[in-house]
Amino acid sequence: MSAILKGIRAAFGDVEMTxxxxxxxxxxxxxxxxxxxxxxxxxxKGTSQQELVSPMFRALFNYISGKNDPNIRIDMTSPVTTYVEPGAGPTCESTFTMAFLVPEEHQLTPPLSVDKTIFIEDRPELTVLTRRFGGYTSDEIIIKEAKELAEAIKKNGETGVNFDQYYVVGYDPPFKLFSRRNEIWFVKTKESVKNQEMNEMIEKVIEIDLKEECKSVVKESEEEDKVKEEEKVQQDGE
Known part of the structure; x- marks a missing residue:
């Protein structure tokens, strides 16, 4: 067993999750x-994500294993995300960006990498649409899963979703054989999220208004019944 595989086995214990x-x-x-x-x-960059998984993972794993300044070991986290920016055609190169979450204890000041190919991303708050799938991934499986998820999202009438790029997300070490967890993430635009929140707020206001209106109608009906009952009692007394 290679030293890096031993390191991966040791790193994937109880890991911090995003x-x-x-x-x-x-x-x-x-x-x-x-x-x-x-x-x-x-x-x-390349035409196959699977061909680039190992070199990208190795570079990031070396970073958390001590190839950083101040030469400290950083805990492994989960999941590992890969942002895919597809090329213009099937034979064109796509851009793949693999990422490890920086653990909470290093979020304020992540250790600098001595490898210039490693950089720290300040990823903003994201709203994503996703679903899980199991097994090991391949280029064909990723394309299939992304296509099926996109179709499900469009069928549901979602708007403001970026279908041009997406994340491929893996939660498990390579030696885990069963119950593997993978995901595709499509990101919703901030404007779309804001519009959705506004629509939900309007729906809640309408729902509250309807409830209040129903209460008012019921109250008026009860008052009318009470008046009629009093009039009937008065008439019977006469």
């Missing part, structure tokens, strides 16, 4: 909100 909030579950996927965080990244 926090997120499930905003809503839809038919075939869910919407999540991820807070802003710093990520250690490396970028490569």
């Amino acid at each position: 926090p997120y909030t499930v905003m809503v579950e839809r038919d075939g996927y869910e919407e999540r909100l991820y807070p802003a965080r710093k990520w250690a990244c490396t970028t490569m």
Whole structure:
């Protein structure tokens, strides 16, 4: 077993996970909100993501293993994300950016990398649409899963979603054989999220108004019944 594989086995114990909030579950996927965080990244270009996974992962793993300033070991985190910017055609190079979440203890001041291909990304708050799939990934599986997720999102009438780029996300070490967790993330634009929040707010206001109106109608009806009952009692007394 190679030294790096031993290191990966040791690193993937109880790892820190990227926090997120499930905003809503839809038919075939869910919407999540991820807070802003710093990520250690490396970028490569090529026609196959699978051919670049190993060199990108190795560079990032070396960074957290001590190839940094001040030469400290950084805990492994999960998931590993790869941002895919597809090329103009099937034979054109795409751009792939793999990233490890910087652990919470280093979020304020991430160690600098001595490898110039590693950089720190200040990833802003993201709203993503995603679903899980299992097994090991391949270029063909990733394309298939991304296509099916995009179709499900469009079928549901979602707007303001960036379908041109996406994240491929993996949660498990390579030696885990079963119950693997992978995901595709499509990012919603901030304007779309803002419009959705506004629509939800309007719907809540309308719902509250309807409830208040119903209460008012019921109250008026009860008062009318009370008046009629009093009139009937008065008439019977006469």
